[in-house]
Amino acid sequence: MAADRATPALQLRGVKKFFGSVSALEDVALDAYAGEVHAIVGDNGAGKSTTIKIITGIHSADEGDVMVQGERMASRRSAADAHEHGVSVVYQDLALVECLDIAHNMALGNLPRKYGVILDRRKMEREAAVVLKELKVRVGNVRTPVGLLSGGQRQVVAIARAVRMDKPIILLDEPTAALGVQETAHVGEIIDELKAAGKAVICVTHDLDFAFKHADKVTVLRLGRSVGTRTVADVSRDEVVGLITGAIPGDTRTAEVA
Amino acid sequence: MTTLLSRRTRRGPSPEQKEPVTVEEGTSAAEWVRRVMSRQETTLAIVVVVVGVLAAMKSDLFLDSDNLLEILRSSVIYFVMGCGAGLLIIGGGLDFAAGAIFTLSALMASKMLVSSVPWPIAILGGLALAALVGAINHVVITYWHVPPIIATLGMFYMLTGVDNLVTGGNDVIGLPQVVQDIGQGSILGVPNIVLIAIVVGLWFWVLLERTRFGVNVRALGGNRAAAVANGVRATRVDLALYVLSAVTAGLAGVIYSARVGSAQVTAGGSSTTLIVVTAVLIGGVSLLGGLGSIQGIAIGAVLLSLIDNALVLSNIPPQYNTIVVGAILVGAVAIDHLRRERIFRKR
Ligand SMILES: Nc1ncnc2c1ncn2[C@@H]1O[C@H](COP(=O)(O)OP(=O)(O)O)[C@@H](O)[C@H]1O
Numbered sequence: 001m002a003a004d005r006a007t008p009a010l011q012l013r014g015v016k017k018f019f020g021s022v023s024a025l026e027d028v029a030l031d032a033y034a035g036e037v038h039a040i041v042g043d044n045g046a047g048k049s050t051t052i053k054i055i056t057g058i059h060s061a062d063e064g065d066v067m068v069q070g071e072r073m074a075s076r077r078s079a080a081d082a083h084e085h086g087v088s089v090v091y092q093d094l095a096l097v098e099c100l101d102i103a104h105n106m107a108l109g110n111l112p113r114k115y116g117v118i119l120d121r122r123k124m125e126r127e128a129a130v131v132l133k134e135l136k137v138r139v140g141n142v143r144t145p146v147g148l149l150s151g152g153q154r155q156v157v158a159i160a161r162a163v164r165m166d167k168p169i170i171l172l173d174e175p176t177a178a179l180g181v182q183e184t185a186h187v188g189e190i191i192d193e194l195k196a197a198g199k200a201v202i203c204v205t206h207d208l209d210f211a212f213k214h215a216d217k218v219t220v221l222r223l224g225r226s227v228g229t230r231t232v233a234d235v236s237r238d239e240v241v242g243l244i245t246g247a248i249p250g251d252t253r254t255a256e257v258a
Numbered sequence: 259m260t261t262l263l264s265r266r267t268r269r270g271p272s273p274e275q276k277e278p279v280t281v282e283e284g285t286s287a288a289e290w291v292r293r294v295m296s297r298q299e300t301t302l303a304i305v306v307v308v309v310g311v312l313a314a315m316k317s318d319l320f321l322d323s324d325n326l327l328e329i330l331r332s333s334v335i336y337f338v339m340g341c342g343a344g345l346l347i348i349g350g351g352l353d354f355a356a357g358a359i360f361t362l363s364a365l366m367a368s369k370m371l372v373s374s375v376p377w378p379i380a381i382l383g384g385l386a387l388a389a390l391v392g393a394i395n396h397v398v399i400t401y402w403h404v405p406p407i408i409a410t411l412g413m414f415y416m417l418t419g420v421d422n423l424v425t426g427g428n429d430v431i432g433l434p435q436v437v438q439d440i441g442q443g444s445i446l447g448v449p450n451i452v453l454i455a456i457v458v459g460l461w462f463w464v465l466l467e468r469t470r471f472g473v474n475v476r477a478l479g480g481n482r483a484a485a486v487a488n489g490v491r492a493t494r495v496d497l498a499l500y501v502l503s504a505v506t507a508g509l510a511g512v513i514y515s516a517r518v519g520s521a522q523v524t525a526g527g528s529s530t531t532l533i534v535v536t537a538v539l540i541g542g543v544s545l546l547g548g549l550g551s552i553q554g555i556a557i558g559a560v561l562l563s564l565i566d567n568a569l570v571l572s573n574i575p576p577q578y579n580t581i582v583v584g585a586i587l588v589g590a591v592a593i594d595h596l597r598r599e600r601i602f603r604k605r
């Protein structure tokens with residue numbers, strides 16, 4: 001990828017996070033570039049979701065830096081600020097508001113207005129319908145409350161939401177965990193398209209097949225540390241599995257492509 | 259395939275996008291009927307009509323236009339307070355201080371009025387004091403992490419004491435004629451205070467249904483964590499909600515004083531707090547947040563006032579009033595639960 005030499009779209013250095021006395025992240029580093037899909041893999045509790053939440057500002061890091069397009073982010077900031085800095089995200093656990101319909105959920109945090117104050121529902125619904133159509137998502141009426149959708153449908157609506165925001169950096173936390181085979185393939189296609197559109201896509205996943213199929217780089221988290229980043233084309237599955245389980249010791253300097 | 263985002267980033271239609279994207283509204287008549295009938299407002303409107311028909315059968319006075327106007331007039335207080343209180347509940351909060359704020363604002367405005375302060379300033383003074391109390395509630399809840407029910411209940415007790423202290427327990431009487439004219443007069447046969455309630459109701463309807471703020475309120479009440487994660491600025495919205503709840507309580511207190519010509523220390527209080535929350539819940543606002551409408555709150559307010567009136571006209575002893583209201587409240591919340599179960603299936 002030619003983007004390698006450019007400034008990383010997203011950079012983490014020495015990120016640490018404690019929840020009370022529990023150390024969730026010990027030392028996480030990451031470089032993600034525009035036009036690349038960067039997978040983050042690791043066992044349950046390795047700190048993948050916490051890393052995502054630190055990037056978006058839901059949690060603040062106790063130590064370390066988060067840099068977006070080379071600019072260092074304040075450690076205390078709200079989720080609303082992340083949008084402004086060009087980051088959109090699909091969370092694993094807190095994605096959508098059940099009592100609002102699909103169109104409202106897709107625009108939440110960035111609702112279109114007309115005459116300065118009035119909500120532009122027509123535009124909101126049209127935009128939602130356009131994005132869903134482009135992503136070939138079939139969830140029926142955009143006025144359907146999200147509470148009525150299945151887990152898989154909610155997941156694609158959440159992804160469509162992030163796509164609609166059209167930000168240069170997209171974070172996806174286990175986007176395929178709730179999905180069947182066909183839906184997973186569909187999400188893979190969407191990720192490929194995002195990459196082709198020049199986005200920096202960071203995708204947490206459990207599914208190594210998925211990571212090997214769609215990612216350019218993979219970073220392994222183990223017990224709150226990033227133990228290695230590899231170029232997918234050059235790494236074997238066994239090596240990644242070894243890093244995840246600890247059978248292969250991690251790199252001393254993390255986040256550098258070996 | 260690869261044009262997905264660039265196409266949308268570039269504004270304006272592109273050739274492939276000629277084919278219109280439909281929002282797929284349910285347009286058939288059957289669909290419309292199904293939607294309307296599934297709303298709590300519809301159930302309530304039917305209850306209102308049934309109670310009305312029963313009352314009309316029991317008493318010839320009921321359908322008298324003066325009586326019908328009186329029902330509307332006495333529902334104004336519940337409704338105006340209910341707009342702010344209901345919006346707050348939709349947003350996931352609760353305000354038990356409302357009844358004491360009602361009294362506080364009425365006393366403040368009336369004290370200023372009898373000291374010859376011009377009436378618009380006196381009223382604004384009463385409402386500003388209410389707004390301050392709402393802001394304090396917000397601070398205690400947000401920054402001291404006291405649960406809303408406790409914070410506002412504590413505020414209720416403190417304000418009740420203040421209300422009694424500053425007046426020495428005496429009502430403020432003899433409000434200027436101009437204020438009484440506003441409270442008691444009517445335009446083309448419609449009482450002024452009903453017109454005020456309609457304006458307040460429309461304003462709140464627009465706020466809830468047609469602004470970003472309204473969507474953010476529903477989002478916070480429906481799923482706070484998801485709303486915040488998706489960029490809703492919760493603290494700002496909460497502040498506005500507690501202030502609005504307090505201001506409508508204050509406004510209701512001022513309207514009541516203008517209507518009766520004095521500010522009474524015993525008006526408002528815990529019974530007002532409870533009856534307003536009751537009207538709001540009967541009107542289909544969910545105590546769990548997210549769901550509810552201004553139309554529903556209006557019907558809830560009218561229903562309470564209607565029941566009151568119908569029982570009096572039917573010579574049914576007043577004790578039955580609270581029995582009926584309590585039963586309706588429990589029934590309404592049970593229906594709300596069924597509705598939520600239907601809307602929000604487990605994944
Ligand atoms: N809000 C929280 N409070 C306390 N501990 C947390 C919180 N969130 C995550 N943790 C802990 O941090 C560690 C990493 O969790 P998480 O990032 O969710 O892991 P992953 O997504 O990789 O499965 C776990 O030990 C988890 O229990």
Ligand SMILES: [Mg+2]
Pocket residue numbers: 048049050092173
């Ligand atoms: Mg996780």
